[in-house]
Amino acid sequence: MQKFILIFCVGTLMVSATEPKFKTQEIDAEVGVGYGLQIADMNGDGRSDIILCDKDKIVWYQNPSWKKHQISGKLTQRDHVCVTARDINGDGKAEIAVGGQWNIGESNDGAKSGSIFYLNPTADRSGNWAPIRLEHEPSTHRMHWIAAGKGKYDLVVKPLYGPKDADGKKGATKVYAYHMPKDPSQPWKRTLISHMIEDSHNFHPIDWDRDGREEFLQAGLKGVYWFGRDKSGKWKYMQFSQNYCGEVRDGKTKLGKRFFTTIEPKHGTTVAVYLQTRFQFWQRRVLDDTLKDGHALAVGDFLGTGGDQIVAGWRGMTTPGVPGVRLYVPQDDLYTKWKTYQLSGKETAVEDIKAADLNGDKRPEIIVACRQTHNLRILWNETEK
Numbered sequence: 001m002q003k004f005i006l007i008f009c010v011g012t013l014m015v016s017a018t019e020p021k022f023k024t025q026e027i028d029a030e031v032g033v034g035y036g037l038q039i040a041d042m043n044g045d046g047r048s049d050i051i052l053c054d055k056d057k058i059v060w061y062q063n064p065s066w067k068k069h070q071i072s073g074k075l076t077q078r079d080h081v082c083v084t085a086r087d088i089n090g091d092g093k094a095e096i097a098v099g100g101q102w103n104i105g106e107s108n109d110g111a112k113s114g115s116i117f118y119l120n121p122t123a124d125r126s127g128n129w130a131p132i133r134l135e136h137e138p139s140t141h142r143m144h145w146i147a148a149g150k151g152k153y154d155l156v157v158k159p160l161y162g163p164k165d166a167d168g169k170k171g172a173t174k175v176y177a178y179h180m181p182k183d184p185s186q187p188w189k190r191t192l193i194s195h196m197i198e199d200s201h202n203f204h205p206i207d208w209d210r211d212g213r214e215e216f217l218q219a220g221l222k223g224v225y226w227f228g229r230d231k232s233g234k235w236k237y238m239q240f241s242q243n244y245c246g247e248v249r250d251g252k253t254k255l256g257k258r259f260f261t262t263i264e265p266k267h268g269t270t271v272a273v274y275l276q277t278r279f280q281f282w283q284r285r286v287l288d289d290t291l292k293d294g295h296a297l298a299v300g301d302f303l304g305t306g307g308d309q310i311v312a313g314w315r316g317m318t319t320p321g322v323p324g325v326r327l328y329v330p331q332d333d334l335y336t337k338w339k340t341y342q343l344s345g346k347e348t349a350v351e352d353i354k355a356a357d358l359n360g361d362k363r364p365e366i367i368v369a370c371r372q373t374h375n376l377r378i379l380w381n382e383t384e385k
Helices: 004-010
Strands: 024-030 037-041 050-053 057-062 069-074 080-084 095-099 118-122 130-134 141-147 150-161 171-177 189-198 203-206 215-220 225-229 233-238 247-252 260-265 270-276 282-288 294-300 309-314 324-330 339-342 350-356 364-368 374-379
Touching: 004 130, 037 080, 037 350, 050 080, 050 374, 095 141, 118 150, 141 171, 141 203, 189 215, 189 225, 189 233, 203 247, 215 247, 247 294, 247 309, 260 294, 270 294, 270 309, 270 324, 282 324, 282 339, 309 350, 324 350, 339 374
Parallel strands: 080 141, 294 350
Antiparallel strands: 024 374, 037 050, 050 057, 057 069, 080 095, 095 118, 118 130, 141 150, 150 171, 171 189, 203 215, 215 225, 225 233, 247 260, 260 270, 270 282, 294 309, 309 324, 324 339, 350 364, 364 374
């Protein structure tokens, strides 16, 4: 009997009961639309800076003063919609790509909808960087620099919708990997990754096999898909879930098991977590079904438990309501029980969220870009270690 009790207790050890504590700092109260965030070192000083895709400019905020630097004005007639930032050449400074000409109602005409630019930095990385226009599909919506192996990176770009058919139904999106030439002003070759997922709001880079080539999770109308390369470099996929979702991020439990989390459906109400089981099956658990226009997720070990927690943000716009940010904390090592903490309210209408350690204390902060409230905020992690 004693042996049985010991084994049972080891399997259900409680996660640390540390209570989360965050302090809010507003670093910009004049944001147009905080469409997208990235965290990267922009000036090579070893600190993580904040890059913001605003509707008519690309700016970055210098850590730790949070001085605002503009590197691009308005690139297209319509709004900018996404940005990606990452050091892809090993010089310690991030390279930038931008998506613009945001036109949600047009998915057929590339002249009226969508655009992709690589921003070629100035010699001293100040002032407006030179935009280099790349070939694009209509309704450009999200992009990431994704490691392709051997120190190289691809720019992977995903539209929101595919072209409409004769009946007016929006088709599957074409997701491409763009390969940067030595001279970025020359034509970029591109590889078609997929042409199968409908109504795809977001995707997220991962590196589960640690082979130097990243994979990604993609959210869409028919669930979450995993995309990765085989040994020859050819892209392949697996479907992980079947629920309509708009956001997806991945994490690990304290016991080292993978999970991914979603907001369901697109602009939806529900935060769900999918826990890894045997044979790549995923067990779904609903954490919250009260969001109003859920629009962003982040994952990190905010509380220092050894496993990840989940942050969700919502706008309260498409589905009217009071916006905010919540933290979801597992209460056992198997991640079967969770507790919810409200971190902000109506003053934070979340468009995008990122998690990153901004002050070097090895505890991630929460960075929030907002839409209707027109602000950019850092939720500083002051949780006791």
